[in-house]
Amino acid sequence: MTDKSQHQSNHQPADDSVGVDSGGRAHKAGALDIRNVIGALLGIYGAILTLMGLVGDQELDKTGDVNANLWAGLALLVTAAIFLAWARLRPLQVPG
Amino acid sequence: MSPGILPLSGTIIDAHPVDYLILATYFVFVLGIGWLARRQVSDSVDFFLSGRSLPAWVTGLAFISANLGAVEIMGMSASGAEFGLPTVHYFWVGAIPAMLFLGVVMMPFYYGSKVRSVPEFMLRRFGPGAHLVNALSFALAQLLIAGVNLFLLGTIIRALLGWPLWVALLVAAAVVLSYITLGGLSAAIYNEVLQFFVIVAALGPLTLLGLHRVGGWEGLTEKITAAAGKGGAPPADQQLNSWPGQSLSGFDSPILSVIGIVFGLGFVLSFGYWTTNFVEVQRAMASDSISSARKTPIIGAFPKMFVPFITIVPGMIGAVLVSELADLKAGGTPSGGTGGEITYNDTLLYLMRDVLPNGLLGLAITGLLAAFMAGMAANISAFNTVFSYDLWGDYIVKGRADGYYLMVGRVATVGATIIAIFTAGLASNYSNIMSYLQVLFGFFNAPLFATFILGMFWKRMTATAGWVGLVAGTLSAVLVAYLSEDAFGSLSTGAIPVSGQGAAFLAASVAFVVDVTLSIVVSLVTEPKPAGSLKGLVYSETPREDLVDPNESRFPWYRRTIPLAVIALVMTIALNIAF
Structure with a gap:
């Protein structure tokens, strides 16, 4: 086991800057x-x-008279908006 | 419309350009993440454990997602189609309790001792004998399970493009290989989280549309009741109630069935799988603190609880809605769109064909491909860690620089992928892939769990007992499988009258009991390790403050390990009562 990178940080950095x-x-x-x-x-x-x-x-005929693509598409857009808003409102600080 | 280079009798799934656009978009993202992650790979700890920097919700989702591959999606829908609701035991009995136990009790040892793999833990606790046995059996298990993932990946490519299975296997292996070599675990974990959302976005609409087509939950139960009992299919009440689950366990007696499920699946197999399977544990080790590592499996337990609704329920729908599968369940032998015979493993693909419009179909294909790729990548990266450090580094070429083992790891990756092509051939012999997997887990995980738990809580257990228990446990499970009716297919003799997944439960239980008994007997006649060398490895020899995060008591309740685990347990019990 190498010891040089056993750093335990209490930050929540993203995937970059680790070990560097x-x-x-x-x-x-x-x-x-x-x-x-x-x-x-x-x-x-x-x-x-x-x-x-x-x-x-x-x-x-496949979906049983539901516009499945439209509903799924709208639900995905809402989910995407929530994730983007979350990242914007609570950004992660990465120790450089 | 097969664009294949080797067009056969036609494809199961008729994909349009928009479906390929969705698939291509996913690969752009995955390769992009791999490329970004590659620039960050600085040393071997980063490559293997992502530098221990990820927050608990990311590792928690990756923890579930690493397992949301072949086992979950195709295996569970296949089991759902064949047996119905009792399949939920794989989740509510066979996963959640073990995941909570892993987070609450075992994770501090893993994270605190900073081992890189489960075999490394065995080395520190028991010395080289148990370590070598465990490293070899773990490496073998990963190769076999990687084959399962590769086989399922190949079936999708075959369904999509109409290629023969062996061509699809080669292509799938090449894709997985490039995916792994691009980034290591950090990219793998990011992709697993991404893939989790794609799978939910694909299987959610599939389930809802399927339910809509069969007339809701009521329509589904009516149709299952009408079709039940024909051609060897289980009676309706066994398909529509999770307990006692005779059809799943293969025991005729309801009492034996409950015992088989609770002890065999719920305790031995599931604790063995979740607490010692390094593919899963590795995700938690990549988190940023001991508190996050403990919360990883517990956070993962929440989505895990609801996965049956998007895997088993579509399987049950498929068995009544898809004409070919209804035929199979009534005892027929329908042939598939690519020339082969249809098996329960194909349930989800046929349901997708019948229910999803192009667009959503592309999303579903993407989700499945992503899951099997990630599943196989996880097996291969676990193999690669164990091979390069625990086998090569400890027994063949010792004491070289970090870069050397990183190189060995990359070569091992290529070798493992090639071997997986052959183990995929083994997997293709089983019509319900879950039975095969449970048999494998019984051989490898059940004895490991017995040795592990005994070694963790009983300081008297000796090094010799460690390896003797493992070897005897595995051999006894193999023997039971050989004597059962069908655990080894036609090789089994049928001397013990159990079949199906019950044979796997029995093999695992026997392995566990044999392992514990022999370990105790051998320990009493051999010399124990000095107590000082067991700090951090045995519960009674480890100071309490080493096992908890000093910061955790400052967190609000919803970020603490124990309250989260209690909530998860209560919810699981409620689900068991409701179904």
Whole structure:
């Protein structure tokens, strides 16, 4: 077991800066914050599904007369917005 | 519309460009994360344990997600289609209690002793004998389970593109390999969290639409009742009530069935799996404090409780809604869209075909591919840790620089992926993948858990007892599987009249009892380790303050380990009563 990186930090840094103790300044996790990554991916999916629900083939025989793409798309957009808002309101500080 | 290079008789799933767009988007994200993480890999601790820097909710979701692969999605829906509601025991009896126990009791030892793997813990507690046995059996188990994931990944690619299974396996192996080599555990954990949301976004609508199609929960129970009892399918009341679950356990007597489920599955198999499986424990080790490490499995328990509703319920729906599966359950042998015979493992794919419109279909394909890739990546990275440090580093080439073992790890990754192609062939012989997995867990995890728990709480237990117990436990489980009706398929002799998952429960229970008994007997006639060397490894020799986080008492109640565990336990009991 190497001892050089057994640092236990009480911060909640994102995935960067770990094990690299260059003594730089603290900064926000930004795009690397996983909440932003989740928000972005779900947001893209929400937009695609909503568009499919509006202009695509609704395939009502499969879904039992529900516009499934539209509803799922809207739900994904709401979830994405929550994650992006959470990351914006409580940003992570990464020790540089 | 098969774009395959080897088009066969047609594809199960008819994917459109929008579905491929959704799939491609996911891979852009995953490769992007891998690329970012790769720039951060500074030394081997970072590569293997993500530098111990992640908050508890991230590791908690990764903890669940690492397990939300083949086992959960295809296996549970297959079991749901075949047996119905008793499958929930894998969650509410077979997972949650063990996860809570791991967080409350065992995690402080893991995190506090700073071991990198479960075999490393065995080394410190029992010395080289138990360590070598455990490292070898763990490495073998990971290769076999990686094969299960790879096999399921291959079936999706086959369903999608119509390729033969072996071509799909090769392609799947190549994709997983590039995925792992791009980033190590840090990327893996991030991807697992991402994948959790994609899977929920895919399986949630699938379940709701399926329920809508069969006429809600009432329509589902009516249709299951109407179809029950034909062609060997279990009677309706056994499919619609979780207890006593004879169809799942394979015991005719309800009392034996309850004992089998509670002791075999709930105690031996599940505690063995969750508390010693380093694929899972590794996620908790990557968290930022002992408090976060303990909360990791406990936070994971909350989503875990509700996973049955999006895996088992769709399986039950599929068995009555999809015509091919209804045929299979009534005793027929329907043939599939790619030329093979349909098995329960295909339930989810057929339900997706019948229920999801293009768009949501793409999301579902993405979720499944992501889950199996991540599942296999987790097996391979656990294999790679154990192989490069516990086997290569301790027994073959000792004392080299960190970079050397990192290189060995990367070579091991390639080797393991190639071997997994062959173990995937083994997995393809089982029509219900859960039975296969439970048999494997019985061989590997049940004796490990017995040795572990005894060694952790009984300081008298000796080094010799450590390895003797492990070897005898595993051999006795193999023997029971051989004597059962079908745990080894046609190789089993049938001398003991248990079949299905009951055979796995029995094998695991026997392994546990044999291991404990032999360990106690051997310990009493051999020399124990000096008490001073057991600090941090045995409960009675470890100071209390080493086992708790000094900061934890300052947290509000909803961030403390014990209150969270109590809430999870109460909710699980309520779910058991409700169903």
